[in-house]
Amino acid sequence: xxxxxxxxxxxxxxxxxxxxxxxxxxxxxxxxxxxxxxxxxxxxxxxxxxxxxxxxxxxxxxxxxxxxxxxxxxxxxxxxxxxxxxxxxxxxxxxxxxxxxxxxxxxxxxxxxxxxxxxxxxxxxxxxxxxxxxxxxxxxxxxxxxxxxxxxxxxxxxxxxxxxxxxxxxxxxxxxxxxxxxxxxxxxxxxxxxxxxxxxxxxxxxxxxxxxxxxxxxxxxxxxxxxxxxxxxxxxxxxxxxxxxxxxxxxxxxxxxxxxxxxxxxxxxxxxxxxxxxxxxxxxxxxxxxxxxxxxxxxxxxxxxxxxxxxxxxxxxxxxxxxxxxxxxxxxxxxxxxxxxxxxxxxxxxxxx
Amino acid sequence: xxxxxxxxxxxxxxxxxxxxxxxxxxxxxxxxxxxxxxxxxxxxxxxxxxxxxxxxxxxxxxxxxxxxxxxxxxxxxxxxxxxxxxxxxxxxxxxxxxxxxxxxxxxxxxxxxxxxxxxxxxxxxxxxxxxxxxxxxxxxxxxxxxxxxxxxxxxxxxxxxxxxxxxxxxxxxxxxxxxxxxxxxxxxxxxxxxxxxxxxxxxxxxxxxxxxxxxxxxxxxxxxxxxxxxxxxxxxxxxxxxxxxxxxxxxxxxxxxxxxxxxxxxxxxxxxxxxxxxxxxxxxxxxxxxxxxxxxxxxxxxxxxxxxxxxxxxxxxxxxxxxxxxxxxxxxxxxxxxxxxxxxxxxxxxxxx
Ligand SMILES: CC(C)[C@H](C(=O)O)[C@@H](O)C(=O)O
Ligand SMILES: CC(C)[C@H](C(=O)O)[C@@H](O)C(=O)O
Numbered sequence: 109x110x111x112x113x114x115x116x117x118x119x120x121x122x123x124x125x126x127x128x129x130x131x132x133x134x135x136x137x138x139x140x141x142x143x144x145x146x147x148x149x150x151x152x153x154x155x156x157x158x159x160x161x162x163x164x165x166x167x168x169x170x171x172x173x174x175x176x177x178x179x180x181x182x183x184x185x186x187x188x189x190x191x192x193x194x195x196x197x198x199x200x201x202x203x204x205x206x207x208x209x210x211x212x213x214x215x216x217x218x219x220x221x222x223x224x225x226x227x228x229x230x231x232x233x234x235x236x237x238x239x240x241x242x243x244x245x246x247x248x249x250x251x252x253x254x255x256x257x258x259x260x261x262x263x264x265x266x267x268x269x270x271x272x273x274x275x276x277x278x279x280x281x282x283x284x285x286x287x288x289x290x291x292x293x294x295x296x297x298x299x300x301x302x303x304x305x306x307x308x309x310x311x312x313x314x315x316x317x318x319x320x321x322x323x324x325x326x327x328x329x330x331x332x333x334x335x336x337x338x339x340x341x342x343x344x345x346x347x348x349x350x351x352x353x354x355x356x357x358x359x360x361x362x363x364x365x366x367x368x369x370x371x372x373x374x375x376x377x378x379x380x381x382x383x384x385x386x387x388x389x390x391x392x393x394x395x396x397x398x399x400x401x402x403x404x405x406x407x408x409x410x411x412x413x414x415x416x417x418x419x420x421x422x423x424x425x426x427x428x429x430x431x432x433x434x435x436x437x438x439x440x441x442x443x444x445x446x447x448x449x450x451x452x453x454x455x456x457x458x459x460x461x
Numbered sequence: 462x463x464x465x466x467x468x469x470x471x472x473x474x475x476x477x478x479x480x481x482x483x484x485x486x487x488x489x490x491x492x493x494x495x496x497x498x499x500x501x502x503x504x505x506x507x508x509x510x511x512x513x514x515x516x517x518x519x520x521x522x523x524x525x526x527x528x529x530x531x532x533x534x535x536x537x538x539x540x541x542x543x544x545x546x547x548x549x550x551x552x553x554x555x556x557x558x559x560x561x562x563x564x565x566x567x568x569x570x571x572x573x574x575x576x577x578x579x580x581x582x583x584x585x586x587x588x589x590x591x592x593x594x595x596x597x598x599x600x601x602x603x604x605x606x607x608x609x610x611x612x613x614x615x616x617x618x619x620x621x622x623x624x625x626x627x628x629x630x631x632x633x634x635x636x637x638x639x640x641x642x643x644x645x646x647x648x649x650x651x652x653x654x655x656x657x658x659x660x661x662x663x664x665x666x667x668x669x670x671x672x673x674x675x676x677x678x679x680x681x682x683x684x685x686x687x688x689x690x691x692x693x694x695x696x697x698x699x700x701x702x703x704x705x706x707x708x709x710x711x712x713x714x715x716x717x718x719x720x721x722x723x724x725x726x727x728x729x730x731x732x733x734x735x736x737x738x739x740x741x742x743x744x745x746x747x748x749x750x751x752x753x754x755x756x757x758x759x760x761x762x763x764x765x766x767x768x769x770x771x772x773x774x775x776x777x778x779x780x781x782x783x784x785x786x787x788x789x790x791x792x793x794x795x796x797x798x799x800x801x802x803x804x805x806x807x808x809x810x811x812x813x814x
Contacts, residue, residue, distance in 0.1 A: 265619075267617060306616035328707055
């Protein structure tokens with residue numbers, strides 16, 4: 109198979125972690141006889157510095173022509189203390205989501221036995237937790253009209269959803285549930301919001317099309333509690349954009365393995381695969397960052413974008429083997445810390461053998 | 462002092478827990494020479510059943526004439542599976558908030574040594590956590606325009622804030638911070654929302670008026686993580702209505718003492734004091750529910766509405782003493798469980814002696 113991958117490394121540690129993932133992508137492709145071609149695009153603060161735009165048209169074109177996008181991380185401290193800066197890395201991210209139609213952000217929440225002690229939760233509560241969060245990514249209050257009143261004494265943000273947007277991601281949630289434990293939790297605030305009542309109406313229709321799947325409905329405030337209290341009870345959770353922003357971050361932190369978790373954003377034009385951690389600028393260029401989340405994102409790319417399950421599974425296996433072998437970066441083991449590139453090499457070699 | 466208290470017991474266990482709090486209110490008033498007069502009002506499902514309105518005008522009048530409102534809980538399972546029911550208990554709650562101008566919901570997050578083992582967090586992370594959440598309660602997406610598009614293919618909810626609404630609660634947050642550890646965390650989503658940028662602008666102005674207080678700014682997704690990771694780092698957290706709904710519930714669950722936490726809603730006309738737990742219909746009428754959250758809400762009433770700190774402090778002391786003495790309901794100790802009324806009697810007696 110021919111795999112056309114757009115590579116958007118971004119800022120901070122982005123380039124070095126993406127390099128490791130590409131090593132693994134090349135290794136697995138060699139092993140399974142796929143032909144990889146990559147095309148690099150600028151994104152984030154790097155792109156602002158070079159061409160004045162965090163998601164330039166040239167990058168968009170590269171993404172549109174690719175079968176999948178491998179993404180590093182964006183963000184630079186120089187923008188952090190200036191929320192009013194005219195051009196900001198996040199704008200590029202939001203524009204990319206909209207232009208590529210990335211309507212569903214997928215975040216698997218899983219634990220790693222060797223990292224459970226880093227979880228803020230008591231071990232018995234979180235051990236074995238394994239669920240998938242789907243966050244709607246191109247609608248809601250993120251993309252509605254926003255602005256100030258004429259006298260600048262007030263501001264507004266409009267949250268808008270259509271049945272079509274809601275149905276699209278709900279169907280995806282049910283499809284994933286069918287491959288998992290067949291349970292979907294729809295999270296909304298239907299006791300207050302009209303958009304949530306529309307979500308619930310659609311969900312109540314669509315659940316009938318998937319009789320094998322059990323559906324339950326949960327208010328967002330309740331979900332925020334239950335993620336901490338009983339993380340093992342969830343299988344597939346699906347929600348709108350703003351709630352998803354909050355709940356997926358909350359969910360990722362309970363595992364103790366924030367730095368290791370991958371994500372996928374499924375789009376109408378192409379899909380984007382990226383670690384959920386940030387650009388970690390303090391570590392940039394030092395060959396110390398953990399590349400595992402990006403390598404696992406590449407595994408999701410094989411599974412989700414290319415539908416090559418075996419390849420994805422082998423990458424996952426290699427990652428677990430590297431952790432068992434103690435080939436880990438300093439965030440996991442300060443004493444016998446390996447370099448970013450050593451971890452990448454080890455996993456790529458494992459895959460080849 | 463003359464204390465005029467409106468009593469809204471509501472549904473489920475509401476009446477029995479409010480009764481205990483009233484015992485304590487009467488005891489402390491006797492001790493300190495205050496004169497208590499109470500007036501009861503219907504609210505919630507009970508009010509729907511009796512007069513077809515979850516917050517009838519007669520109840521509103523009682524509240525408007527009172528110095529403070531002691532509130533039980535509302536909610537009845539018969540409404541739970543019917544999010545489209547025309548009249549719902551929650552509507553009464555939202556109407557009460559708006560009509561009484563309850564602009565700031567205060568939720569102290571504290572731990573009780575004897576309940577730490579119930580916290581989902583590891584003990585060393587949460588032990589000693591002590592912060593105050595302020596949630597804006599009468600603005601934002603809860604109260605903006607909402608509706609459907611003409612073809613009923615879409616829905617919208619408008620989030621709106623004015624500088625005045627924002628400034629009012631921020632000043633309150635700083636006032637509380639001055640009495641505490643002098644740190645305020647303003648939570649918003651200023652990298653995406655215009656209303657959040659307005660919050661941040663106001664906060665950046667107002668923080669200058671309180672030079673003794675340290676201010677930091679945090680995005681809501683980050684706050685959802687840090688509440689779990691480092692709950693001890695917060696002192697006063699302040700945020701808008703929808704974010705506050707999610708974060709205050711998340712914060713209350715980390716303590717292990719959800720059933721014991723009180724709240725206050727400060728208003729322009731009067732203030733409302735209520736436990737954060739629900740109406741627990743399965744326990745209604747059984748004399749088994751824990752009255753402590755309602756009794757602690759009464760303590761907040763003395764401190765916040767009547768500015769009677771000593772009285773509030775003595776109620777708190779009595780509550781801790783009851784726990785030390787093992788005078789607790791079955792949720793805390795199944796074996797030697799006391800009745801709701803026994804706990805109320807014990808605390809009222811302690812206060813009197
Ligand atoms: C940077 C920000 C705009 C973004 C979001 O809120 O979507 C981020 O928090 C995320 O979750 O990817
Ligand atoms: C019942 C509901 C409308 C309410 C809210 O969202 O404000 C509740 O969750 C709360 O936090 O008091």
